Amino acid sequence: MKNWFVVFLAVSLVVAMTVPAAAEPNLSIKGEYVVQGFHAEGVFSQNQGLAETLDEDELDYVYQRFRLAPTFKASDNVSAHLRFDFAEGMWGHDQDFDTNRAGDTSTNNDDSEIQVDRAYVDVDTTWLRVRAGLQFFPVGQTQVFRDNEPGLQFDIKTGTPFGIRLGWIKAWEGIGSGTDSTRLFSLRDETPETKDQDRYLAVLGWKSDTFAANIFGVKQSDSGHGATPNGTGFDYNNQEEPHVFGLRVRMDLGALAVHGEVAQFGGELTYEETDTTVDYTGTQVNVNGMFNISDALKVGLDLFYSSAAGDNEKKITSMGNPFASYDIRNGGSMGWDTETYGRANGFLFSSVIPPGPLPGDVFDPYLQGTGSKGAGVGAMYTMFEKLSLIGQFHYMVADDDDLTGVTGEFEKGYNLLAAAVYPIAPKTTLHATYQRVDASFMDDIDPDPSNVYSLWMRVLF
Structure with a gap:
């Protein structure tokens, strides 16, 4: 099956490149390649609510994703869309670089080779x-x-x-x-x-x-x-x-x-x-203002509130089964998340157990049901029309840090994110990102701040 797919893709590319220039092509292909290197400290201890940070709580790994998105045009108002991710995962771990690319020793699991993200038709x-x-x-x-x-x-x-x-x-x-x-x-x-x-x-x-x-x-x-x-x-x-x-x-x-x-x-x-029932609950509000001071400088302000869970309630902050998220912690509300982590999954593994630092975003920072209220500021400055510097800081406190049946509730904390983006070639950018989360918890749980460093490259085509 994989061989047929490779043949199909090769033929499609040849057809697309040989269409006369005066004619409108029926096939277009976009894509990207992302490779990210990470060093993480203290994320697991913080997410697990440990009283002290483990000495061995450090991770170093490299993650990659190769994505293709073909679009087939049947007519002016009908098109078919595909999106594939190839060889997505950590180097030397998820991708299983062996003869059979087996996911384990007993089965030939091809999930790490090709993942189908999109397959739909659009009739407009x-x-x-x-x-x-x-x-x-x-x-x-x-x-x-x-x-x-x-x-x-x-x-x-x-x-x-x-x-x-x-x-x-x-x-x-x-x-x-x-x-x-x-x-x-x-x-x-x-x-x-x-x-x-x-x-x-x-x-x-x-x-x-x-x-x-x-x-x-x-x-x-x-x-x-x-x-x-x-x-x-x-x-x-x-x-x-x-x-x-x-x-x-x-x-x-x-x-x-x-x-x-x-x-x-x-x-x-x-x-x-x-024969028991738990009520889902959650009221959340966020407002963002972005001001372009000049062509080179943008500043932003976030305000947010999210209610805590009551007795016999299960707090949720989102629904669905997405491949990415719109996270305030990563600059989503300011429009910078594609530059700080590229909406790729590499940073998720910084805590061993996903999803990365501050796993519940700002609305329920550690998914305990405490809720949150706070504010954040951010800025992006582009130097010499090339190097972009990004910084943001969010401070939050729990809406309720005394929940029934919960030990070590989130009390207060901050999320600091800094990034630099530099184009090293046409459609090729180098990104350096630093994220620091410092949180305090009830019941004398106060681990050290967590730190995540990342250097990654993205190629668009």
């Missing part, structure tokens, strides 16, 4: 746009919901500044277990282990030259494919049915741009075996 007509297949589903500013799953999206064009987008996502199609002959009947959805999980979204938006706003809602329907109570796997007797509603607003006033979002989570997590 006068009044309706339909995208069907494995695709990206953004909602709001993609802070509270972003998904990359198979499904359908419908954009209804009204001919006015108002627009409507609807979506259905097949998050899980229950296929049961057993032999191939028994699995043939598993699509009947008659037993807990063959039931499905779906997500539904609706977005109502309004847009002008200087102002845009949208109201959104996302609901997950789960007929039996829930997580285990400790979150380590699936328990088909449990039902996860969270939802989120929110408002996103953006204003562009020339040199000043302001955007923000308010969202409210709800729903229930039901454990069927114990």
Whole structure:
């Protein structure tokens, strides 16, 4: 199968390069290569809530990702889209550089060779746009919901500044277990282990030259494919049915741009075996202002608040199954996350157990349910029209640092991020990043600050 794919890609490239210049090509290919080197100190100890930082809590590794995204044009308003990641992982570990590229000693696991991220068709007509297949589903500013799953999206064009987008996502199609002959009947959805999980979204938006706003809602329907109570796997007797509603607003006033979002989570997590229910909860707000002082200097301000969980509540700050995140901790709200870590997964491994430093972002810093409130400042300065310097600092305190049944709650802390970006060749940039997180916890838990250093290169083509 891999050989056929290589032949297909080679033929496609030849066809694309031999199309006459006067004709519009039917195939275009974009992509990027990212290689990142990391050194991390103290991240594991901090994320695990250890009283003291472990002496051996240091990591050094190299991560890479090679991405291709072909687009096939069938007509002026119909196109097909693919995206592949090749050989993504840590050097000498995830990619298994051996004869068979086996994921383990017993099976030939090709996951580290080719990963299919996108496979969908886009049909764009006068009044309706339909995208069907494995695709990206953004909602709001993609802070509270972003998904990359198979499904359908419908954009209804009204001919006015108002627009409507609807979506259905097949998050899980229950296929049961057993032999191939028994699995043939598993699509009947008659037993807990063959039931499905779906997500539904609706977005109502309004847009002008200087102002845009949208109201959104996302609901997950789960007929039996829930997580285990400790979150380590699936328990088909449990039902996860969270939802989120929110408002996103953006204003562009020339040199000043302001955007923000308010969202409210709800729903229930039901454990069927114990006949108990936990309520999903979470109210979060963030506002960002960006001011272009000059062509070379930009400054930004973040304000944010996220409520804590109460008794018999499970706090969540996002939904979906994304490949990346819109993290304030990494400069997402200021538009710098693609420069500080490239929306690649390398930095996640800095804590041994993902997802990197400050795992819950600023809204629930250590995913304990404490919530958070705070502010941040940032600046980007471009020297000589080449070297860009980025710096940001966020300080936060818990909304509630005395939760029932929790030991070592997050109390207060800060996130410092600094980066330098330099173009070393056309479409090739070198990035140096430093991130420091210092957090204090209740119950005399106060580990040393964590530090993550990264030097990485990105090539766009």
